Amino acid sequence: MNQSAIASTTTTATLLCVDDEPNILSALRRLFRSSGYRVLTAESGSLGLEILEREPVDLVISDMRMPVMDGARFLAQVRRRWPDTLRVLLTGYSDIGAIQDAINCGEIYRYITKPWEDHDIVLLVRHGLERRQLEMEKGRLEALTARQNEELKALNQSLEAKVEARTRQLRAEHNATVAANNKLKQNFVTTIKILSSMIELRAHNQPGHARLVADLSRQIALALGLEARESQDVFIAALLHDIGKIGFDDKLLATPLTQLHGEALGQFRKHPVRAAELLMPLEELRGSAAILRSQLERFDGTGFPEGTAGLAIPVGARILAVAADYYNLQQGAMVQRHLRPEGARSLIVGASGTRYDPNVVAAFRQIVEGGGKGDTTGVELLSGELLPGMVLARDLVSRDGLMLLSADHVLDARMIQQVQDFETKSARRLSIWVRPPRNTG
Incomplete structure (x- = not known):
């Protein structure tokens, strides 16, 4: 509060003068009214208390020597009942003991001796009121600060609660998004596998041919240290490596590669380009499409469709060429007779550096000669041994090549019952590979 505001407040203050001598009261009334104060008077302490009960008073000036109730007792009651009212003692004699009582009991602001100097008493009152106003303002500001601090504390607590609630909400939304994204990825791969099974039905391949090629391709990719995305592209390309043959007639599909000539051979050599165009x-499938386009390229540059050589051929295509030919040789798709695994392996090793990438062939040999199972971990169980929560380690495929459930599917009681019913109706036992139940803690 600035000085002008204090001066305005003090000049409109209300004073109460208490004295048993009327002439003293008249003198005080004239003096303070001329200074702009509102002045009330009482000729005894009891009358002064009555006025205080009716009127708000800023400052009391009381004479010390009064009958019945002296100034010390009067000011003591004022202090007890109206502690914010400023108290001044007016005394006309040098009674140190009485002044001490007034100071101790009434906690007076100042005492003035009679006779007084007008200028001094007016200045004392003005300073006292200014001080009172400053103390009241200080108290108001302290109360305001305390209230605002409490409000700020409550606001901070509210904000912290809101932030915590929002954080929980965002975390839940993030987890839900991640779960949904993982589900979409799983469904995406499952859809590719279903499409691969449909292609096999048209291409006259043995059931599960594409999955064998895909599993071997992924194992080679892992052995060569390919990143997860590259390995995924290779795996999907392997599942769909025959998609470009979808328009072939039955005769062309049934003819081994070494028996194709002329127009039929030319049509066969176009299937990688057609596969890439389809994808x-x-x-999400452009990486796999690039692999499919180059699957018939040869390491020595004599392949199709561009005659790309060496490391210029996408690494996924170099991997797919080895994995696909390994199983095609066993199934009679490349030569008239069906080779045994060791015979197919021998031909591939013999073509290292010409048809195939030597590094890919080395990784291939390490896998097939070492009997590795790559990432097909798990144990094989009977359907009656399945428990809810177990996770499929491999695709669940029927003897006819129909994919019933994809790998990583979490089994529940209803699904286990359906698997058991399928075995009963088909009179054939399924090959079921599972991992232990997932930890949900």
Whole structure:
């Protein structure tokens, strides 16, 4: 509060003068009214208390020597009942003991001796009121600060609670998004596997041919240290490596590669380009499309469609060429007779550096000669041994090549019952590979 505001407040203050001598009261009334104060008077302490009960008073000036109730007792009651009212003692004699009582009991602001100097008493009152106003303002500001601090504390607590609640909400939304994204990825791969099974039905391959090629391709990719995205592209390309043959007639599909000539051979050599064109519209499959386009390229540069050589051929295509040919040789798709695994392996090793990438062949040999199972971990169980919460380690495929459930599917009681019913109706036992139940703690 500035000085002008204090001066305005003090000049409109209300004073109460208490004295048993009327002439003293008249003198005080004239003096303070001329200074702009509102002045009330009482000729005894009891009358002064009555006025205080009716009127708000800023400052009391009381004479010390009064009958019945002296100034010390009067001011003591004022202090007890109206502690914010400033108290001044007016005394006309040098009674140190009485002044001490007034100071101790009434906690007076100042005492003035009679006769007084007008200028001094007016200045004393003005300073006292200014001090009172400052103390009241200080108290108001302290109360305001305390209240605002409490409000700020409550606001901070509210904000912290809101932030915590929002954080929990965002975390839940993030977890839900991650779960949904993982589910979409799983469904995406499952859809590719279903499409691969449909292609096999048209291509006259043995049931599960594409999955064998895909599993071997992924194992080679892991052995060569390819990143997860590259390995995924290789795996999907292997599942769909025959998609470009979808328009072939039955005769062309049934003819081994070494028996194809002329127009039929030319049509066969175009299937990688057609496969890439089918997949190019899908952003997620463009890496796999590039692999499929180059699957018939040879390491020595005599392949199709561009005659790309060596490391210029996408690494996924170099891997797919080895994995696909390994099983095609066993199934009679490349030569008239069906080779045994060791015979197919021998031909691939013999073509290292010409048809195939030597590094890919080395990784291939390490896998097939070491009997590795790559990432097909798990144990094989009977359907009656399945428990809810177990996770499929491999795709669940029927003897006819129909994919019933994809790998990583979490089994529940209803699904286990359906698997058991399928075995009963088909009279054939399924090959069920599972991992232990997932930890949900």
